[in-house]
Amino acid sequence: MSAASGTASDAPSVTRRGGTRPGALWWLAVPALLFFTVFGVLPLLGVVGLSFARWNGIGAITPGGLSAWRAVLGDPGLAHSIWVTFEIMAVSWLVQTPASILLGTFLAGPQRYRAFLAVLYVVPLLLSSAAIAVTWKALLDPNFGLGAGLGWDLLSQNWLGEGALAVGVVIFIVSWQFVPFHALIYQGGVRQIPRSLYEAAEIDGAGRVRQFFSITLPQLKYTVITSSTLMVVGSLTFFDLIFVLTAGGPGDATRVLAVEMYQTGFLGNQMGPASAIAVIIVFSGLVIAQVLRRLGGRDPSASELEGM
């Protein structure tokens, strides 16, 4: 079939059209589209469908009407999961964003040692969430962990055994894992800020702090939106880390939506309600992403002129 698309070397009428022959290439996209349709698009429709069905994960799937939704929405456990999810989302955003902006601005400098530090920062990004959870669980163990070994009482608390502490630990580990990623995004953003802005500010006598708040931060507006979207939407799907670290515990203190979905579906054998929770996860993500996009305005090119 490829031979058919070869043309004679003297065909000026075709060259004039910029080298495109509509339709001749469409089949090249078929394998990728097929794969993604079967394992991405169909499951997305399927999860909505399954939320209106009864299925225990093994047997036959029967229509269930609204029963799954009624069960999920009437369950106080769901409200709690939503609360925990949004608590972790909000606090980890509050922790990660200033830290990432600060580190990103720092990394954007041209010094060699900063590039070296960046190499080290990325190590947590390379580890699987399972490995990170296993490590921190050992590190924070009240009897065998670092705190006990050093004999520091402050460090040897029952970190994962008390609800409020466990939530704090999850937020800390999430930041440990993802701050470097967002710092790299901010590093890219800072490097794109026109130098002339800083030169003008310097002539006007603005100090470093003033420059940061009057130039760097406003210029990073769209980077903040991008990074926040990834952070917030990503936190809706936290599963591996929390599942290995606490399995949602102690009690239900860290049972976020994704863990609740797993436990309802794969441990409780109620795939209908679990699918309903999955729909809530997808829907929340889309809504939040849209809201953040609105907040950021529609014209990303405007940022170049801001403050000039």
Add this chain to the structure above:
Amino acid sequence: MSTTTRTPTPSDTVASPRGPERPAGRRRSLLRSNWLGGLAGWVWMLVVMVPVYWIVISSFKTQSNFFASNPMLPPDEWSLDSYRLVIESDFVRYFANSVVVTAGAIVPAVLMSFMASYAIVRGGDNRFLRLSNSVFLMGLAIPLQAVIIPVYLIIIRMRMYDTLGGMILPSIAFAIPLSVLVLSNFIRDVPRELFESMRLDGASEWTTMWRLAFPLTRPALVTVTIYNALITWNNFLLPLILTQDPEKRTLPLALWSFQGQYGVNVPAVLASVVLTTLPILVFYAIGRRQLLSGLTAGFGK
């Protein structure tokens, strides 16, 4: 070869797709007094490296030495007991499973994504290709966690539960959207004249794709390969949901079960963490730039 494309390749710089502007004028002012950033930079290095250091030294301690010694000091005698124990616990099998799943998913995913990207960029105004492109863009917003139940259903119905293939197929699918985004942006930057001259030489689109576009896209291909390999290698959810048989486990899931199995034998748990991470670190040492640009691909603005 890539210099002919005239565009900055993602490998130029760590995170900036436009290429680094390292203004000499700012150097002075940045050096002057960003003490807060400097402090944060060094503090963060400690926050990252102290646990990493602790993992490595502790994994070389014997179990009794671990409880008796200062946790921040290296062992008096470096012991390989923990590593021996982990390797004897079927580690090699899990490692092989991870290699099969990662390679089996990434090679087809990247090739298919490349072909699709080529078609999307070079196929002109075609309704099917526009539709494909929007499906892939929409796909960026579908999290695997949220659709895992139907994926599980599909894999059971395909009778692929408890097989490595069952983990490979969804991994391929979820590697495609970002790969297409990155690759098609890259192919778009190849100058038109190069395609023209290929065609004037009588090359078919198929030949042009493999002989011209493929080598020119190499930096981006390396980026998406490394990035997707990392994601697949570290995937925990797919083996958790799609396997039951311990012989089909991949490393992240094995790590979880090691933790239950070894319990208070902390050095063994940490040795298994080191062993599962080692291949990634080797990869990172080889392809650091490509990996970093992959991690932040598409989020430049």
